Amino acid sequence: MTDASLIVTDLHVEFSGFVAVGGVSFDAHPGEVRFLIGPNGAGKTTCIDAITGLSRATGSARLGDRELLGTPVHKIVRLGIGRTFQTASVFDELTVLQNLDIAAGRHRPWTSLLRTRRGVDPSIERALEETGLTAELATPAGILSHGQKQWLEIAMLLVQDAKVLLLDEPVAGMSQDERTATGELLQRIAAKRIVLVVEHDMDFMRRFATRVTVLHQGKVLSQGTVAEVQADPKVQEVYLGTAGAATTAAMAVVPETVAAMHQPEEN
Amino acid sequence: MTKLKPWISLGGIGVFAFLLLGVAPLVLTDHWINNLGKYCCWAIVAVGIGLAWGRGGMLVMGQGVFFALGAYAMAMHLTLETAGDRIPGFMVLYDPLAPLPAFWEPFRSAGFTLLAIVLLPVIVSGILGYALFKRRVKGAYFAILSQALAVALATLISSTIRQTGGDTGLSDFKYFFGFVLNDPANKLLVYLIAAGLLVVCLLAVWQLYRSRFGELLVATRDAEERVRFLGYDPANVKLVAFVASALMASIGGAMFVPIVGIITPAEIGAAASILMIAGVALGGRASLFGPALGAMAVGWGQSSLGSTWPDGWTYILGLLFIVVILFLPNGLSSLPARFAAARRSPAPPPPTPAAAAAELEGVRS
Amino acid sequence: MHVDALIAPLLNGSAQGALLLLAALGLSLTFGQMGVINMAHGEFLMIGAFAAYLVQQVITASDLSIPVALPVAFVVAGLFGLLLEVTIIQWMYRRPLDTLLVTVGVGLILQQAALHIFPSQGVPVEKPSWLDGQLSILGYQWPFRQLFTILLASVCVAALAAWLKYTSFGRRIRATVHNRDLAETSGISTRTVDRLTFFTGSGLAGVAGVAASLIGGTNSQMGAQYIIPAFLVVAAGGIGQLKGTIVAAWAVGVALAYFAYWTTGSLAQVLAFILVIVFLQVRPQGLFTVRTRSLV
Numbered sequence: 001m002t003d004a005s006l007i008v009t010d011l012h013v014e015f016s017g018f019v020a021v022g023g024v025s026f027d028a029h030p031g032e033v034r035f036l037i038g039p040n041g042a043g044k045t046t047c048i049d050a051i052t053g054l055s056r057a058t059g060s061a062r063l064g065d066r067e068l069l070g071t072p073v074h075k076i077v078r079l080g081i082g083r084t085f086q087t088a089s090v091f092d093e094l095t096v097l098q099n100l101d102i103a104a105g106r107h108r109p110w111t112s113l114l115r116t117r118r119g120v121d122p123s124i125e126r127a128l129e130e131t132g133l134t135a136e137l138a139t140p141a142g143i144l145s146h147g148q149k150q151w152l153e154i155a156m157l158l159v160q161d162a163k164v165l166l167l168d169e170p171v172a173g174m175s176q177d178e179r180t181a182t183g184e185l186l187q188r189i190a191a192k193r194i195v196l197v198v199e200h201d202m203d204f205m206r207r208f209a210t211r212v213t214v215l216h217q218g219k220v221l222s223q224g225t226v227a228e229v230q231a232d233p234k235v236q237e238v239y240l241g242t243a244g245a246a247t248t249a250a251m252a253v254v255p256e257t258v259a260a261m262h263q264p265e266e267n
Numbered sequence: 268m269t270k271l272k273p274w275i276s277l278g279g280i281g282v283f284a285f286l287l288l289g290v291a292p293l294v295l296t297d298h299w300i301n302n303l304g305k306y307c308c309w310a311i312v313a314v315g316i317g318l319a320w321g322r323g324g325m326l327v328m329g330q331g332v333f334f335a336l337g338a339y340a341m342a343m344h345l346t347l348e349t350a351g352d353r354i355p356g357f358m359v360l361y362d363p364l365a366p367l368p369a370f371w372e373p374f375r376s377a378g379f380t381l382l383a384i385v386l387l388p389v390i391v392s393g394i395l396g397y398a399l400f401k402r403r404v405k406g407a408y409f410a411i412l413s414q415a416l417a418v419a420l421a422t423l424i425s426s427t428i429r430q431t432g433g434d435t436g437l438s439d440f441k442y443f444f445g446f447v448l449n450d451p452a453n454k455l456l457v458y459l460i461a462a463g464l465l466v467v468c469l470l471a472v473w474q475l476y477r478s479r480f481g482e483l484l485v486a487t488r489d490a491e492e493r494v495r496f497l498g499y500d501p502a503n504v505k506l507v508a509f510v511a512s513a514l515m516a517s518i519g520g521a522m523f524v525p526i527v528g529i530i531t532p533a534e535i536g537a538a539a540s541i542l543m544i545a546g547v548a549l550g551g552r553a554s555l556f557g558p559a560l561g562a563m564a565v566g567w568g569q570s571s572l573g574s575t576w577p578d579g580w581t582y583i584l585g586l587l588f589i590v591v592i593l594f595l596p597n598g599l600s601s602l603p604a605r606f607a608a609a610r611r612s613p614a615p616p617p618p619t620p621a622a623a624a625a626e627l628e629g630v631r632s
Numbered sequence: 633m634h635v636d637a638l639i640a641p642l643l644n645g646s647a648q649g650a651l652l653l654l655a656a657l658g659l660s661l662t663f664g665q666m667g668v669i670n671m672a673h674g675e676f677l678m679i680g681a682f683a684a685y686l687v688q689q690v691i692t693a694s695d696l697s698i699p700v701a702l703p704v705a706f707v708v709a710g711l712f713g714l715l716l717e718v719t720i721i722q723w724m725y726r727r728p729l730d731t732l733l734v735t736v737g738v739g740l741i742l743q744q745a746a747l748h749i750f751p752s753q754g755v756p757v758e759k760p761s762w763l764d765g766q767l768s769i770l771g772y773q774w775p776f777r778q779l780f781t782i783l784l785a786s787v788c789v790a791a792l793a794a795w796l797k798y799t800s801f802g803r804r805i806r807a808t809v810h811n812r813d814l815a816e817t818s819g820i821s822t823r824t825v826d827r828l829t830f831f832t833g834s835g836l837a838g839v840a841g842v843a844a845s846l847i848g849g850t851n852s853q854m855g856a857q858y859i860i861p862a863f864l865v866v867a868a869g870g871i872g873q874l875k876g877t878i879v880a881a882w883a884v885g886v887a888l889a890y891f892a893y894w895t896t897g898s899l900a901q902v903l904a905f906i907l908v909i910v911f912l913q914v915r916p917q918g919l920f921t922v923r924t925r926s927l928v
């Protein structure tokens with residue numbers, strides 16, 4: 001079992017002098033829904049960026065005996081590591097089926113690219129059922145609801161046959177029922193895969209996490225089961241205690257998502 | 268409906284082919300056939316631009332380069348064919364004893380010339396595209412660099428008058444692969460080849476657009492980084508589209524030479540490359556027929572208004588860029604859908620361009 | 633070989649680089665701010681040159697007219713830029729690549745209008761007599777004209793840098809470039825900042841136009857030849873990086889001069905272009921970069 005695990009040791013990410021992640025270690029194994037929590041700016045997204053090759057990092061991130069740091073993005077994906085983004089990013093102009101078809105494509109020979117799609121892959125059908133999107137098969141992804149887009153992203157990871165799913169705030173902006181549905185979906189998926197969820201929503205975390213790592217200012221603050229972490233005074237101080245669960249949940253969703261949507265204009 | 272759509276397009280290509288190859292030769296005078304042939308050449312280039320820019324999000328502002336590769340390869344062959352055993356006239360003009368430059372020599376062979384028309388643009392665009400896309404140069408950077416290349420090539424040709432004819436270009440071709448170019452029947456033949464090639468190019472992009480590759484290309488245009496996270500290398504996807512568009516530009520250039528009878532650096536530089544974009548924008552960058560039809564319309568404007576009323580034509584061209592891109596980013600071909608949408612819902616949706624998101628991403632290079 | 637044969641390209645190239653820098657300075661400001669290439673920037677430069685000519689029609693003493701023309705060209709070109717921002721560009725912030733094409737159209741119209749208003753062969757701009765002399769450097773007679781271009785570029789760079797650094801408006805511009813949303817939420821009117829940036833950037837093109845009119849011809853085509861080299865300079869320097877733009881402009885100018893010295897003027901252009909492509913191959917982000925979050 002250990003050789004299929006994701007093991008991150010002493011991860012460091014720096015942005016021109018600013019240490020966003022300063023020596024983070026954690027591991028995740030198939031069969032558990034692993035949570036990474038922490039206040040805004042704690043470095044959660046940056047951890048995922050580093051693991052998936054988007055940000056340059058030092059330290060080590062291994063899947064089995066394969067070192068991920070330093071490998072190009074698309075090659076990391078081909079090792080079976082998939083991720084979603086804080087802002088749902090699907091191909092708006094393409095239909096749900098086309099989105100999934102592209103995600104499934106990396107297992108096909110390149111010659112299949114030149115042909116037209118005939119019928120629906122069984123893997124795509126399964127993923128659609130799993131995520132409850134079967135009825136939206138021909139809908140352009142751009143007009144899906146926010147929650148549906150996030151499910152589509154998860155479905156894309158499923159057809160990709162990712163062994164590791166790194167999900168960045170998958171329930172942001174979802175209703176309570178949708179959250180429950182998503183949580184149950186994640187539990188089902190996690191049976192055979194590694195699922196790592198970045199979340200702000202404490203309630204969601206409490207209900208579905210098997211183990212939790214709390215980040216604060218780029219460092220691991222606490223690690224353990226939900227109960228252990230919640231009992232940790234350090235965590236209560238920086239995260240739960242001072243801000244209070246309600247405020248944390250409220251502030252979690254809004255500012256970051258908005259900021260991320262406008263990123264392009266930044267430079 | 269979605270199942271039917273590609274076949275409607277195919278029918279459209281059929282009708283278009285029938286009009287170009289069947290009806291036009293019967294109803295048009297020799298003069299207009301020749302003009303139509305010229306528009307077909309620009310349309311071939313435009314189909315490629317539609318593929319690269321409309322579907323792939325790469326604003327190719329320097330297609331003049333690949334147009335030039337095809338055109339000059341063809342022109343050198345026709346010049347040598349016309350000169351026979353002697354040195355081409357314009358070279359003798361500067362130096363009666365000048366030997367034929369070495370790079371001209373292989374173009375005596377018809378086979379080599381045809382091969383060059385296909386391979387040169389593929390090699391050049393392949394190297395350039397690989398270098399740029401792998402380093403994630405995109406958006407405005409890519410656009411300006413490609414245009415810079417066109418300017419550089421035009422400058423180079425202008426300044427090498429002894430080897431390339433310079434600003435006066437290459438002209439006075441008498442033969443086209445053994446056929447006498449002056450003969451109206453042969454001129455019609457050349458036209459038919461150009462029109463036929465246009466139809467072939469349309470068929471090629473039709474198949475590309477409905478293939479999985481077409482979907483992947485659109486996905487890459489709209490969210491390149493996302494595609495990378497699905498395990499593809501977007502550089503390769505873009506490279507294929509870019510090389511295909513370069514090949515089409517070269518074919519357009521090669522046919523331009525026997526039809527128009529002259530090629531000069533003015534046909535390939537910045538202004539000419541921008542003109543090639545204008546038609547695509549007008550017709551609709553991402554549609555199947557838009558680029559070709561738009562290019563034919565702009566081509567007609569350029570060769571008729573451009574000579575009878577040059578000042579006015581420049582203003583029209585400038586306004587065309589402003590009005591179309593500002594208000595109708597998907598060109599005239601998006602009008603029917605817009606009207607339909609307007610009729611269905613009283614408040615029409617805001618004019619979001621297809622590629623908006625992609626281009627936002629694009630500029631950040 | 634004489635020393636002056638080696639030093640001449642260096643000095644000429646430095647002056648050429650200074651002119652490029654003037655042309656690129658405004659472009660780097662607007663491009664850095666909005667990620668938009670204004671392809672009519674070259675035409676704003678042309679407007680500056682024609683403004684210098686018109687000033688000379690009023691103030692005939694060329695010794696005086698050029699110093700007057702500089703601020704006039706700045707304001708006139710700046711106003712054209714402002715007009716462009718208000719009428720067109722502000723509607724297109726979400727479509728930068730399309731803006732590039734729209735401004736191509738604007739450039740075409742401005743060129744054609746200049747052709748209508750002024751004689752097609754161009755107009756003469758008198759050089760002031762105080763630019764007539766030469767400075768002797770290691771036996772090479774360096775024209776004052778070139779020195780003046782370098783001086784002008786230095787003054788513009790210094791003024792721009794000081795303005796960005798020390799005035800509150802400059803700070804707002806930098807804040808907006810750095811993080812538009814944060815700037816907005818902290819009460820900066822990004823609309824005003826955009827307009828002011830555009831005014832200043834276009835105005836700098838006008839100043840460049842005055843300098844260009846003293847060196848080459850003043851005609852409707854003059855702007856078109858600057859836009860691509862100016863952009864290459866901005867790209868090679870790194871977006872929004874003043875020092876990068878300076879170094880890149882100087883390097884391109886000097887490289888052009890040496891290439892032209894060894895080969896021919898047009899081959900030099902081709903070589904300089906290849907140089908920039910190869911450079912961007914090694915450093916796609918340009919000489920200097922600010923690392924920012926790149927995805928999502």
Ligand SMILES: Nc1ncnc2c1ncn2[C@@H]1O[C@H](COP(=O)(O)OP(=O)(O)O)[C@@H](O)[C@H]1O
Binds near residue numbers: 015043926
């Ligand atoms: N590309 C980047 N450049 C500079 N700073 C960054 C970059 N990416 C993230 N940061 C900074 O790193 C810190 C951690 O960010 P992030 O990982 O997004 O936090 P979280 O996801 O936990 O809210 C933040 O202070 C953020 O501003």
Ligand SMILES: [Mg+2]
Binds near residue numbers: 044045046086256
């Ligand atoms: Mg985050």
